[in-house]
Amino acid sequence: MTTGTRTAARRTAARRTACAAALLLALTAVPTSAVAVTADPVHVEGRLPSGATYAMDVPAGWNGTVLLFSHGYNPGPANPATNGPDEATKSLLLKQGYALIGSSYATTGWAVTDAVPDQLATLSAFTGRFGAASRTIAWGRSYGGLVTTAIAERHPERIDGSISLCGLVHGGxxxxxxxxxxxxxxxxxxxxxxxxxxxxxxxxxxxxxxxxxxxxxxxxxxxxxxxxxxxxxxxxxxxxxxxxxxxxxxxxxxxxxxxxxxxxxxxxxxxxxxxxxxxxxxxxxxxxxxxxxxxxxxxxxxxxxxxxxxxxxxxxxxxxxxxxxxxxxxxxxxxxxxxxxxxxxSATSSFTGKLAKPQLSVHTTGDALVPVQTESALKRAVTAAGRTSLLRQAYVENAGHCTFSPAEQVAALHTLEDRLTAGRWVGTDPGSLNSRAAAADPTTPARYAAYRPAPYPRPYDLAHPADGR
Structure with a gap:
């Protein structure tokens, strides 16, 4: 075989390989496309390379927005994947067409070094199966608020905005x-x-x-x-x-x-x-x-x-x-x-305040585990970083840690969505938030109230490099 013949053969083989790869991609893409447009809701569970598990729920008529939920502190040993704050809120969101996803994190406890990459990997797995979302919102409760804020600061290119609910937004x-x-x-x-x-x-x-x-x-x-x-x-x-x-x-x-x-x-x-x-x-x-x-x-x-x-x-x-x-x-x-x-x-669990995308942070006023004053610490960092236009904070007048109603949580989501659509914050006052909550679910409470937390007693963030050193 001459050199020219061998070259032609290699080119032919390469074209065949490329065609086969394209055919395989097309065949494997069929289920993904079918799932995305199916008239039936889809529930998916899986495992990431880290060992973390994930859960995904995509409703019939998905509206194109995916909500990446980060769960709170889990001491173990059980370690289930969680893709929403509670069943009632999840049900409301699925009826409104949102896709809900979230992982377990590879380990329990103070697992921020596992949680952030596992959540991002879950988002990648969702995109690989259902296609790219038109809008991605990260949200989380309690320790999950810390995870969400870490994603918002360190990986803003992966999301459009974020919501922290009763979060450890003061940092580790x-x-x-x-x-x-x-x-x-x-x-x-x-x-x-x-x-x-x-x-x-x-x-x-x-x-x-x-x-x-x-x-x-x-x-x-x-x-x-x-x-x-x-x-x-x-x-x-x-x-x-x-x-x-x-x-x-x-x-x-x-x-x-x-x-x-x-x-x-x-x-x-x-x-x-x-x-x-x-x-x-x-x-x-x-x-x-x-x-x-x-x-x-x-x-x-x-x-x-x-x-x-x-x-x-x-x-x-x-x-x-x-x-x-x-x-x-x-x-x-x-x-x-x-x-x-x-x-x-400090490196894994504290914040710079340098938000790149809008964040809405919501807290109950009667929280003993993560006191509402943590919101003062977050505002301090964001103000020092010059990003106050991206942050809004709202307060629910209720006792307990993360004791939000489904209506209050959905109202927070819709308020952030309006910020993403309009390019400016609108309706973040208690009256507007309560009206949204009542519209989202009139069967559960709407208790947003005007509130200004006291200063956090021991603030520490990366926007103030002399803190505590």
Whole structure:
């Protein structure tokens, strides 16, 4: 065979290969195209290369918008894929034609380094199967709000806008710092002689033992006026509100005893899970303790707290010196962070405020787990980055963490969509949001209200490089 003949043969083979590849692509594309236009809704489950699973729901008559949902903190061991905040809200959205997708994340716990790539991979898998969406909106609740904001800052090219619901939008370093503050106060004032490690927890047994010991001290203190005042002080350092569970009757504005009783329950919940068990898991990822209170002025922090009046009143009623207790906190041995752990948490879980696409951040006013003041921290970062035109924040007057109605969540979505369509924010006032909510689902509450959160007590973000260093 001559050189020319061999070249011609190679070209012929290449054309045949190209044709075969094109035919294969066409054949494999048929199901995708068929799924996208089918008159029946489609539910898909699958597994990503990371090991994370995903779930996708595409309704009949898909409207072209896909909602990428990031779920909240999951301590495990169960790790299901989640593609919406609750079944009632999902049902409303599917009826309106939205496609819903979301992953499990490859690991549980403080899994931001898995969550972001797994969510993006889920979006890619959706596009590969159903085609490119005309609009992609990232949204998430609680820890999923942190994941959503990380996607919004680091991968804005993958989305058109984002919604954070009751999110950890203050970032990881700020979260763990402010989780340390109330337990530091509880240990110092209620159990000063007890060997309760607050950081550098080597395993879950150590964390559980520490939580049990401190819980016993809190339970004992609740039986005395002085103990209740001190629990209220610890709650104030985290801005735990006096109405923080929908099951609680809402106390009168100056019913300090009822407010403290509600805080007591929330403080015990914080001790049981975030302050020890969840911290231990996060420390393992960070490679050490990522929190500190060196240089923290707790008297100043109390002065900025949303519940400082309650603390002052309860100390006075107990005949206890608030100044003396604040002095005790000031003099107590402080906790220093492991710099490498801070760097890890900062790099993976803190924010620059440099939004590139519109974000709507929504919070309940009575949240004890992720206090509404986190919204102040987000605004601080976004303002420093010069991106305030891209951010709007709204508040739902209700107790509890992520206790939004389906109507309120759908109203937030429609408000963001209007921003994406019009190129400017419209209808972000409480009246407009409540009208949207009532139109979306008149059977569930619409409780948007005018609200301005107090400053977040321990802000930390990448827009202020001197923070806490």
């Amino acid at each position: 370093v700020a979260n763990w710092n402010n989780t340390l503050d109330p337990v530091f106060a509880l240990k110092t004032l209620l159990a000063p002689g007890a060997a309760i490690p607050l950081v550098d927890l080597p395993d879950q047994k150590t964390a559980a033992d520490a939580a049990n010991t401190l819980t016993a001290a809190v339970d004992s203190a609740q039986s005395t006026p002085a103990g209740r005042a001190r629990i209220a002080l610890a709650a104030a350092l985290h801005n735990i509100p006096g109405w923080n569970d929908p099951a609680q009757p809402k106390p009168a504005p100056t019913d300090w005893e009822a407010q403290q009783a509600n805080q007591y329950t929330a403080v015990k919940g914080m001790v049981k899970f975030p302050a020890f068990s969840w911290r231990q898991e996060a420390e393992t990822r960070a490679g050490g303790n990522m929190s500190w209170n060196t240089g923290v002025d707790y008297a100043r922090m109390l002065g900025r707290s949303a519940v400082r009046e309650e603390v002052t009143a309860l100390y006075k009623k107990a005949g206890l010196s608030l100044k003396a207790d604040l002095t005790a906190l000031h003099r107590a041995p402080r906790i220093a962070a492991d710099p490498s752990a801070v760097r890890w948490m």
